[in-house]
Amino acid sequence: MLSEWTAVRRWLVADVEATGGAGGGDRPDPEAVLVALQVVKQMNLTPEDLLTAVVARRIPTFAEFVPKAVEAMPAGSRRTYRPYVNKLMALWGPLRLDEVDVDEVRRFLAHARETAQVRRSGVGGDGAVRHAHRTLSWLYRYAVEHELISVRQNVMRLIRTPGKGHSRRYALPPQLVSDILAAARSTGFDPVLDALLLRFHLETAARTGGAVALRVRDLDPDQLLVRLREKNTQRWQPVSPTLMEHLLHHARDRGARDDEDKVLRRADGTPLTSGHYQWLWARVGKYVESVRVAGISTHWLRHTTLTWVERNFGYAVARTYAGHSMPKSNLHGVTQVYVKASIDEVATALQALTRERHPLALTSAPSGTEDGSSPLPEPDRANGGLTGRSPLSEWLQEPASETGLVERIRRLYEEADKAGKPRPGRASLTKATGATVYRVRKAQVEINGFPKPD
CATH class of the missing domain: 1.10.443.10 (Intergrase catalytic core)
Known part of the structure; x- marks a missing residue:
């Protein structure tokens, strides 16, 4: 009975704090707690059932939590983790943070490997698994820091960090x-x-x-x-x-x-x-x-x-x-x-x-x-x-030589011809070379015999 009393007491204190009822210094009446225990017993419930219900009411789902957490990520991490956040939301969106167990995490990491983008330098999805693990670790750590879950509810503490495999790269010969x-x-x-x-x-x-x-x-x-x-x-x-x-x-x-x-x-x-x-x-x-x-x-x-x-x-x-x-x-x-x-x-x-x-x-x-x-x-x-x-700053503003500008525009024309694209007009050439419209027009005349119309 002592352990049940302690559990219910904790639940009552937590519920009072959550609902803004009694002041922070008020303590529940032990007699009232015993009466509550009798009521709980008559309803075929245990103090653990009540605690689970209170906690479940507070813990958000991934769909509720992840968008706010992503906003708090550093810009570089956000770019790197975004693909894995999207995969996570598609699979776990309706689930609460405490509903994901170790097996679910392992299945997610395997899913990240299977759906990894194939690159020339890829090593079978190892990088995708590491990034997926880091994404989950960051999200759960953020949830713990903001007291949305307890440390014990952080499932990532039970998942071993994927090792970084031996690199295939080596120093290239001269x-x-x-x-x-x-x-x-x-x-x-x-x-x-x-x-x-x-x-x-x-x-x-x-x-x-x-x-x-x-x-x-x-x-x-x-x-x-x-x-x-x-x-x-x-x-x-x-x-x-x-x-x-x-x-x-x-x-x-x-x-x-x-x-x-x-x-x-x-x-x-x-x-x-x-x-x-x-x-x-x-x-x-x-x-x-x-x-x-x-x-x-x-x-x-x-x-x-x-x-x-x-x-x-x-x-x-x-x-x-x-x-x-x-x-x-x-x-x-x-x-x-x-x-x-x-x-x-x-x-x-x-x-x-x-x-x-x-x-x-x-x-x-x-x-x-x-x-x-x-x-x-x-x-x-x-x-x-x-x-x-x-x-x-002054040197960058200095105009390039006329000969250099002509060669530059000629090269841009050749590159456009090779690519099968229209040759750039005067506005594009002005932006690309940094020269004035007059100098670009003059160079076009030297190349074509007449300025290319825009």
Whole structure:
């Protein structure tokens, strides 16, 4: 009887708080509790039945809970988890949060694997299972933090976190890197952009998100640094004079003028998107068999560069070069907390990688490794260098030469012809080149003998 009294007492207190009845300092009368117990017994009920009814009345369904929880997610997590939230809502929408058991979760993870989008770099849905698990973990953790369920009702505490399988990626040999660069430079509608992208990723070991998010304000020509914004983190990454020069010319030639404008752009002046990488590697795979067979993607370039950096400059420099955060555990010993690399050391590694001097490097000479086995081919040096340039914002506003504008428009015409699309009109050319309407019209006359009507 004592355990029943305790259970009912808890239920009465919870119900009073929920309905706003008695004040927080009032306590239920023990005699009234005993009377309630007798009534409960006459109705063939137990205190547990009453507790279950009260809890069930409070716990929301997934259809009620998930939309509000998704609004609280960070923007990056929301984009990643959205496909799995949609699948969850389709399967569990009417269920309460406490009605899902371990078997239901395992079936959902299996469903995520079976319905995973097939990608060139896929590994049988392992990534989909991890993302689905993270989605559920985030939602249940949010529910516990907001006291919608108790810690014991969090079913995800009983589900083992899916392990990350062994990566299929490896460092690419220099000859294969050269073949990839050659295929990118000599095929497609925009080989200039594709060659620049590959060089950017090989030098910086950046993820695709870092390239897509790159803005004019993220370029520091004086210190030869670019700011990479990836996975909710930011870091300044050293780059070679050649890469910085090409980034600046690319941004200006394709219409980037303001600080917030994206640097990397398509031939028509629109900003680069992540979808461009799918087209790039699918095309390169038609000319380089290893790319098609192994499913090589941009992340393989990251593996290539970081492997080289680690072999030649050590783990600490490679970790900083990659932009990896400090580990949260001491799995590899306490020493790793003290082993940190500076941006100067990263610049020194880049200097050896590219064989070009960097102002932040600890050594003045761009000496390579003993065997000279840099994964990068000899760079195409940019003309003019970076010395004596006006401030970046002013330089971007400077007009390009008339000869360069004519060649730019001619290339846009050729790309449109190859794609079977109409040639861009004057308004589109003005936007893509950043030139005035008068200069575009003048260039059209030189190319066609007459201006192309809009």
